[in-house]
Amino acid sequence: MLVIRSKVLGYCNGVSRVIEMAQQCIDLAKEKGVAAYTIGWFIHNPNVVARFEEQGMLLIHSPKGVSPGVALIRAHGIPDTLRLEFEEAHFTLIDGTCGTVAYSQQLIRNAKDNQQVIIIGLKNHSEVVGLSGVLNSKGTIVPTIVVEGEEDLASIEHDSKKELLVVVQTTYDADIYAHLLGLLQETYKDRIVIANRLCPSTKRRHDSLLNLMNIVDAILVVGGKKSANTAALARVVEDGGLPVWHIEDKREIPQEIYRYEKVGVTAGTSTPEEDIRAIIDILEERDR
Numbered sequence: 001m002l003v004i005r006s007k008v009l010g011y012c013n014g015v016s017r018v019i020e021m022a023q024q025c026i027d028l029a030k031e032k033g034v035a036a037y038t039i040g041w042f043i044h045n046p047n048v049v050a051r052f053e054e055q056g057m058l059l060i061h062s063p064k065g066v067s068p069g070v071a072l073i074r075a076h077g078i079p080d081t082l083r084l085e086f087e088e089a090h091f092t093l094i095d096g097t098c099g100t101v102a103y104s105q106q107l108i109r110n111a112k113d114n115q116q117v118i119i120i121g122l123k124n125h126s127e128v129v130g131l132s133g134v135l136n137s138k139g140t141i142v143p144t145i146v147v148e149g150e151e152d153l154a155s156i157e158h159d160s161k162k163e164l165l166v167v168v169q170t171t172y173d174a175d176i177y178a179h180l181l182g183l184l185q186e187t188y189k190d191r192i193v194i195a196n197r198l199c200p201s202t203k204r205r206h207d208s209l210l211n212l213m214n215i216v217d218a219i220l221v222v223g224g225k226k227s228a229n230t231a232a233l234a235r236v237v238e239d240g241g242l243p244v245w246h247i248e249d250k251r252e253i254p255q256e257i258y259r260y261e262k263v264g265v266t267a268g269t270s271t272p273e274e275d276i277r278a279i280i281d282i283l284e285e286r287d288r
């Protein structure tokens with residue numbers, strides 16, 4: 001079996017940064033003699049998360065019911081209202097919000113009065129939850145409408161005086177985004193203002209995967225089952241008609257993969273290099 005790695009795979013800059021900050025969070029908490037927390041898991045990869053849990057990092061979703069400590073804000077960000085709650089409860093916050101996500105939050109913060117903010121993305125994705133809770137300079141939440149699929153378009157009010165400021169979840173599926181944006185443009189024409197774009201890191205990963213699909217017989221996509229960008233990679237392969245398995249780590253390597261001569265490997269933005277390497281080693285080892 002020939003195993004071919006995708007040219008772009010694994011950690012993006014935002015994830016590498018938040019992992020470093022998670023360690024800083026633990027170190028600072030130790031120094032201060034308080035607990036280290038993460039506000040929601042900072043990345044969608046259970047193996048990475050387990051390493052920090054072992055060092056004592058605790059998962060919380062709000063400051064209620066726990067003693068103040070050092071808390072990490074995940075790469076996808078949190079709503080401003082939640083950030084305020086932590087500050088008021090005297091937590092020390094370490095902000096791991098990825099710069100690309102922080103930029104999207106800022107665009108919403110600066111939305112004009114004549115603009116209706118439309119967020120295209122997964123309703124329950126933590127980035128979208130954060131984008132839906134942005135406070136403006138007056139301290140009020142900027143109203144937003146989340147559009148995940150065509151069925152949500154009907155919830156947009158037809159106010160002909162308003163522009164639609166469209167903000168996309170940075171890791172949303174590129175094809176679904178293009179489709180929904182096309183529908184919005186058909187209806188609202190020049191009233192659409194496209195605010196941001198998909199994360200270039202995600203796009204590079206997709207483009208590299210498309211190249212890989214031309215030269216292999218089957219693909220393993222490595223990453224957390226809850227990772228939206230990893231699931232999107234698996235969908236790209238599925239749509240392209242190649243056999244694909246989305247696995248979290250080496251324990252899930254499917255036996256069927258050994259039927260194929262050329263196997264491609266790609267991984268989501270929150271998958272550590274050691275997990276990718278371990279899988280490739282097993283595939284190559286079996287072939288010797």
Ligand code: SF4
Pocket residue numbers: 012013014015075076098099100101170171199200201202269
């Ligand atoms: S995928 Fe892009 S937006 Fe998301 S954390 Fe990585 S660099 Fe930031």
